[in-house]
Structures are given as C-alpha cells and as structure tokens.
Amino acid sequence: MGLSLPQPSCSNCRISDLCLPYGLHINEVEQLALIIKNKRPLRIDELLYSRDTECLNLYAVKSGSFRGFITNTEGVEQTIGFYLPGELMGLDALLHGRFSCSVVALETSSVCELPLARLNELCVELPSLQYQMMRILSKEITSDHDQMLLLGRSSAKERMLMFLLMLSKRYGALGFSTTEFNLSMRRQDIANFLGLSNETISRQLTELSKAGVIAVKQRGIRIIDLNLLKSIVEPCYAHPISCPA
C-alpha cells in the first residue's frame, strides 16, 4: 500500500497567480483544486510523458523544472522549451489527445496533475477557467513565435543573451532574483534549445564573462550588468530616440 499524497490546495499555493487559477474567484479556485491530484516528485532525467502517448492529464509545474522536446524521424532532437513553476505542460495534446512532444525533469521536480476530462467539464461550468485556458494557450503561441524569430534570424551572441534575459524575467516573475540564478539545464540542452552547438554556448558564456556582462560558475549565473545585457540584445532600450517603434 503506497503512501497517499495530500489533496492539493490551490488557494494556499504560492504561485497560483502565475498558474491556472489566475483570474478565478476563490470558490472557483476551490472547485479547480478538487480535481487536481498530486504526483510523487520526479527525479532528474525522469520522463513525465512522451510523444504519441495518450494524454489523460495536463500537468502544471509545482517545483523544479522540465524540458520539452520533439524528435524528427532520424532521431534528431529539438528542445522546444523549458518549464518553470506555474507553467502548464501538455497543451499540444489538446488537438488529437496525444502528446506531440516529450517532457523530462531537469532536476527533482513535482507537478500537479490535471485530469483532462474533468478539466474540460469544469471549463464548461466556469467561463473564467475557460478564458484562462485560452490565455495560456495563446501565451504559448506568442512565446513560440518569439522563439522562431530567435532561431530564424539571430546570431549566437543574441541567442545567448536572449536566453539569459528570458530566464531572468521568468525567475523574477516567480519572486526569485533576476540577476543571480542556477541553470537547471546542461549546456547541451541550452545549445539544443537555441539551435547551436554546446561548444558555441561555452564560448559565448566565456566571452560574456570576459566582457564583464555576466559571471559564470558552472551552472551558476550572475548577471553583473542587466541593463548592459538588455542594451546588447535590445538596442532600442538603450537608444530610445533613434527607434520610433
């Protein structure tokens, strides 16, 4: 007989405003919490779900972090994103009921399990939940578009900087430091996400260190001059007058 995990409560959850409950009334949040199940934590490199399997649940990151990826017919892998606390995984499966990507834990991590059938029922009852689902789906589309711009038109340096800036923002939103954080992913994962080689990632980090923009100690990143970093990647922020847009 396994240990039974406690029923989760979104109302107490520190990150509920960054997650599915955002915009819901307190009694609606409680209804949502009733359908959510806790899962035992996943260990590093453990698979949460894999491509082509039936999607019975969506998952929200509760703690830790995950990596989503797809592979082509030759087995070439592309990391399509990293998931931090509050973020929903599995949205790509709403089309056919099967996951179209795979997700692994980057560190010891836990998730909230959202049974899809019951979530759908609840969306019919609670319009605000429905809207929030659509907002979340829409957000994923927008950030995927940004990633396409990055993969299609940016240099290695720009990609590296945008990656650091993205993490900085997301950690900030979670209440952590925007200038000091530990990467939960390997260089190889960053490289794969950014469409570069891991050697190029190393070189870019080294260059940025030498330029005094960041300090790197293995997985630990400290952004020394966040404004400088922003000004390299988004020149308009540094010279607003020259950029009417």
Place this chain on the structure above:
Amino acid sequence: MGLSLPQPSCSNCRISDLCLPYGLHINEVEQLALIIKNKRPLRIDELLYSRDTECLNLYAVKSGSFRGFITNTEGVEQTIGFYLPGELMGLDALLHGRFSCSVVALETSSVCELPLARLNELCVELPSLQYQMMRILSKEITSDHDQMLLLGRSSAKERMLMFLLMLSKRYGALGFSTTEFNLSMRRQDIANFLGLSNETISRQLTELSKAGVIAVKQRGIRIIDLNLLKSIVEPCYAHPISCPA
C-alpha cells in the same frame, strides 16, 4: 452609402470542416454564422492587422492567403507562418487582447470576421465550439513546434523540402492538387519563413529541378515525384525496416 455585404453562411461554406465549425451540430453552426461578418476582400500586400493594435476580431481565411510576421526591436522581420483558407488568424492576441504579430495578404484574399466578444460569449454557450477553439489553438502550438525543429536543426535542403511537403499537404486538405500548385508568396517570404536567404531558396529550387524532383516555373511548382521528395525529407518512410521508431 457603401455596399452591404451578404451575411455569411457557414453551412454552405465549402471549407467549414477545415474551419471553426468543425465538430459542431448544424444548429450550432448556424448560431456561429450569425456572429460572423464578411469584410471586403483585401488586395495584395494589404495589411489585415498589425502588431500591438487592439484585437476586436479574429479572422478566418475564406479565400486567398496571408503571411504572418513579427519584427524585433531592430526591425528584423521573421515570417511566422502562412495562412490558407479555413485557418484562423489572431489567436496570439487572446493573451493580452492585442495582436502580437502582423498579417498581410499575399494575393487578393477574403476573410470572415469573428467579433471576439461575441465569440467568447458563444463559447460559454456551446461547449463544442469551446473544444474546437482549444483544438485549433493546440494545433497552432504543435505546428509552431515543428517549425522550431526545422529552424533549429535542419539543412537548407531539408527546409526547402519540408516547406514544399507542408504546402502539398495543406493544399491537398483543401481539395486541391498535392503535386501542382502556385506559390502565393515571394521567394523572399519563403526565405524569411525558413530562416534562409532568398538566394539559397533559388539555389535549392534549381537543384531540386535538376535532380528531377520538382519542376519550377516562377511561382508554379509541380512535384514530379512526391514519394521521392518525402523519402529525402523523411528517410524512414523509404526504409521502414531500418527505423524502429
């Protein structure tokens, strides 16, 4: 006094099963049709909407084709997709109520206008419409992920082939020929979409012509050997035994 356009009817629409009405009952389709408005056709290069403007309507392509794109702070443009009949545009705006990309007509094209406020109301009343919206959003996410794989990990030749194969499939779904079609976009647009230069697009098309895979006559494309084309881009299809996946 302008000409008043006729009230559209989804029930009669040739492509309704590829569009928002898919999965709805006939009376539900009629409810949907009531909120839809026709717009006058757009001319080539005419802007349907642009980034950062308020999104009051979603748009479905009725005829013709469109190009969606985003620009970074330096004005560098990335085409994020092409829209063919039946496809919904503006889904990226559900997050903040503002479009996060711009859309222009590639040829003389028409759209159905879907007032967002009324669409939202209708989603609350009609769960099947709600599900269909989510499926469409999910589909966009999946295809964006495929595009990331393409931009991150593919050679110029693979990109070109995948692009042709994608168009072939989409035209096929619309009931057109899968092997003979006219490109509605410029080489420059294809290049931008695929993260390549327009010279590279020209060269790839020339090479594929010389190899006898396709015939190119300006915007006109004829795929001479669709299976050969598929086998180059998806080697597993040609040699199923060697690829367990």
Place this chain on the structure above:
DNA sequence: ACTTAATATTGATTCAGATCAATAACCTCA
C-alpha cells in the same frame, strides 16, 4: 578519498549558407 563517467572548456579546421555583385526574367502601365 579514489576511480570512472559525465560535463564543460578551449583550440584548430572545415563548411554551409550569407553576403556581395551582376544579370535575367517578368510584370505593370503609360
């Protein structure tokens, strides 16, 4: 603490595709 494996850095070389440059083909409309 020591061994082994995994991960990260750094250097040397190569190459795919960008860029630069020069036609060529096509469309538009006067």
Place this chain on the structure above:
DNA sequence: TGAGGTTATTGATCTGAATCAATATTAAGT
C-alpha cells in the same frame, strides 16, 4: 510596345558557427 521597377537566378567570396579533437573540471559511486 517598350521603359522602369520588381522579383528571381546565378556566380564569387567571405564568415559564423559546426565539427573534430584534446583537455579540464565536476559529480557520483565504491
């Protein structure tokens, strides 16, 4: 019908990042 502009092709050269290769560093297990 032809002049001017746009779009596409083709060639020559360059370059950023991949690849190949070697070493360094860290983590994990006994």
